[in-house]
Amino acid sequence: MGITSATPNKPSATHTAQPHLPQGTGRQRAATQGTDLQRERILQAAAQLFAAQGYANTTMAQIVRELGVTKPFVYYYFRDKQEIFETLSWRPAVDCFTALDFAAADPRRASEKVMEGIERLIRATISHHPVAFFAYREPQVYRPEYLEAQKKLAHHFYDLLCPLLEEARRDGDLDFDETKITALAACSLPGFLYSWYRPGGRLSPDEVVAQLTKLASRVIGLRAKN
Numbered sequence: 001m002g003i004t005s006a007t008p009n010k011p012s013a014t015h016t017a018q019p020h021l022p023q024g025t026g027r028q029r030a031a032t033q034g035t036d037l038q039r040e041r042i043l044q045a046a047a048q049l050f051a052a053q054g055y056a057n058t059t060m061a062q063i064v065r066e067l068g069v070t071k072p073f074v075y076y077y078f079r080d081k082q083e084i085f086e087t088l089s090w091r092p093a094v095d096c097f098t099a100l101d102f103a104a105a106d107p108r109r110a111s112e113k114v115m116e117g118i119e120r121l122i123r124a125t126i127s128h129h130p131v132a133f134f135a136y137r138e139p140q141v142y143r144p145e146y147l148e149a150q151k152k153l154a155h156h157f158y159d160l161l162c163p164l165l166e167e168a169r170r171d172g173d174l175d176f177d178e179t180k181i182t183a184l185a186a187c188s189l190p191g192f193l194y195s196w197y198r199p200g201g202r203l204s205p206d207e208v209v210a211q212l213t214k215l216a217s218r219v220i221g222l223r224a225k226n
Helices: 033-053 060-067 071-077 081-097 110-127 131-137 144-170 179-195 205-219
Strands: none
Touching: 033 060, 033 071, 033 081, 033 131, 060 071, 060 081, 081 110, 081 131, 081 144, 110 131, 110 144, 110 179, 110 205, 131 179, 144 179, 179 205
């Protein structure tokens, strides 16, 4: 999931991600290994339908028919198809927006953390195909509560990225002018994947990750090591 629309906050050393999706589930009250498996089964079936025909053209009846179960079975786990859609979208959002969550004592140079974080972001976007692209294809679907939670995650990401970029520039490892523009430009690259990426293409997922990470390194002005 690329990051294209969040506005970076003033960096905060104490800001932490809030990876909890605001939701009101169906009648389920406690998760168990068995219920987790059933929820996952519903999510996987719905993901394929949403990807193939879009949110508006996918109904709960179709999800039920795809699973070969009854409507009460699905409603036990999910309130409605919007909750299913948001749950699917939330996973890549968390993986992408926590890509820079390194240990506080990580001794590596800032430029190394930036490059690994961007690679993680790109890899998470591809590994969560097709659900990572739902937010780009149908942004109108989400509830305000969901969008607010996603915005907090995005701010968390940029609160980490912008100071790292500036530190790496001071170290002489990066060459760029405007921090925010550079951050947004570099992280927008995976955002275009939804319009062209398809599994099974000429390049493997790892090769796509490598190519996009290389392009991002140029955007942030990564200097070659002597």
